[in-house]
Amino acid sequence: MEWRPSKAEGVPIYKQIAYYMETRIFNGEYPPGGSLPSERFLASxxxxxxxxxISAYDELHAVGLVKRVKGIGTIVSPDVYEEGPQKRVPNWEQYVRxxxxQIxxxxxxxxxxxxxSKDEMINFAIGxxxxxxxxxxxxxxxxxxxxISQYLGYEHLQGNIKLRESISAHLQKYREIETTPSSIIITSGAQQALHLIIQCLLKPGDAVAIEDPSYAYxxxxxxxxxxxxxxxPTEPEGIDPEHIISLYKRNRIKMVFLNPTFQNPTGTTMTMERKQKIIEISTKYGIPIVEDDPYSITGYDHQPVATLKSMDRDGxxxxxxxxxKIVASGLRIGWIVGPQSVINRLTDAKQQIDFGHPNYPQWIAAQLLSSDQFDDHLKQLRIGLQTKRDLTIGAFKKxxxxxxxxxxxxxxxxxxxxxxxxxxxxxxxKEAIQNGMIYAPGSTLGSKPNYLRxxxxxxxxxxxxxxxxxxxxAVKRICK
Ligand SMILES: Cc1ncc(COP(=O)(O)O)c(C=O)c1O
Structure with a gap:
């Protein structure tokens, strides 16, 4: 038997065994009326x-999946697929697992x-x-x-046209990206954008490249x-473009996910030279790049940073x-810009998932992005972020x-x-949380030890x- 319960799972061992045996029963490995292994044998x-x-078998007995038969042992209920005398409640735990x-x-x-649950916790953990x-x-x-009465019906599946127009104007003004409203789909944050791309454009078994460390990680x-x-690997200048080529040659990667500007978590920005090289590689080998860019207009020097998309002449x-990261996360407004066939494919998926994005936040976002005051807001935002950065660094130094x-x-x-x-x-x-603050341990974002975000x-x-x-x-107590 290859499978064994694991203490690391955080689920009691007897329950893990019960789930495992239930799965095997429903896989047909133990047919209705067939004997299950003896308790002694399974234990060893x-x-x-x-x-x-015994506790695992009790668990299966309680939901009517097995029977105890004197002289034989534990058998699969003969009526496991029939209407039986015993009540059989759905085993939600099994479904949940x-x-x-993935969890x-x-x-x-x-x-x-x-x-x-803890409002008072000082929060350095959430973006x-x-x-x-x-x-x-x-x-x-x-x-x-x-x-309000104008925003109660289903919206255009690709997203409200006014919002797509204002995003198109915003991208041109702030990020030097030329696009049209029809090349944009509105999503529930950048998170859903990533999810749609992964689900619709790739298939199980495909290989992709992500940065380490990164939010994608x-x-x-x-x-x-x-x-x-x-x-x-993320370096201070961004990832090394040559690594894309070697992963393509060795592992046949189908797509590359990058967050090149003020990256989460390292804060680094890829150099222009590397950005140009990546566009060259992408169009030489035909490797699509997904540029995840929630941060590029937050530069504290108020200067625009060139996005990969602004250099992309071939789609x-x-x-x-x-x-x-520039207005409010609760609006859940994100977007993707891409070739028309891709946008159509993602729009079809979005229709199947949620019938398009809610109307209210789209309308609010459209007004906000086209407001004369948006520019002032951005200036204030950058100043505010820089102040918080300086205070954080100052406190660390002290x-x-x-x-x-x-x-x-x-x-x-x-x-x-x-x-x-x-x-x-x-x-x-644990100690930091007990002291009243929370941050993101580095292992959640990257493979190298000793980091924190x-x-x-x-x-x-x-x-x-x-x-x-x-x-x-907390550090001085734990790392003595
Ligand atoms: C690089 C990056 N991409 C995507 C997201 C998801 O953000 P949202 O779905 O709120 O737009 C985050 C959030 O932290 C992020 O840092």
């Missing part, structure tokens, strides 16, 4: 006590659980904007002017879709962005000089820190020093 095969197998969509990283689950960085009075005045959606992921780049290293980001919302000491990631994370955009300015102080106290 799985390396557990006999009492654990067997769906093809999130447990640390990410824990972060969301804590943040949702959101604090209230003072959002254009609230502008949004309120747009909201007041809204004629933290997403189980690649593996849920049956894709093989290969890593492109090799699918461009993703959203309003989450509290943990010599313990921690980082590159100072010139835009975006993340500070990627390397600890100079070896430490127990779980213990430090501090996202300063969500933290209230007056709490930054206190939060880093609480983190420093």
């Amino acid at each position: 095969e799985m390396g557990v006590n006999r009492s654990t197998i 067997s769906g093809f969509f 999130n990283n447990p640390i990410n689950q824990q972060i969301y659980r804590i943040i949702q 959101d904007l604090s209230m003072d960085l959002q254009p609230i009075s502008l949004l309120q005045s747009i909201h007041r002017s809204m004629e 933290s997403l189980p959606i690649f593996h849920s879709a049956g894709l093989k992921t290969y890593f492109l 090799a780049v699918l461009y993703i962005s959203s309003l989450s 509290e943990l000089d010599g313990w921690i290293e980082f590159q100072v980001p010139a835009g975006g919302i993340h500070l990627w820190c390397k600890m100079n000491e070896e430490w127990d990631e779980k213990a430090l994370f 501090f996202t300063y955009s969500r933290t209230d300015t007056h709490q930054i020093e206190e939060g880093i102080g609480q983190f420093a106290a």
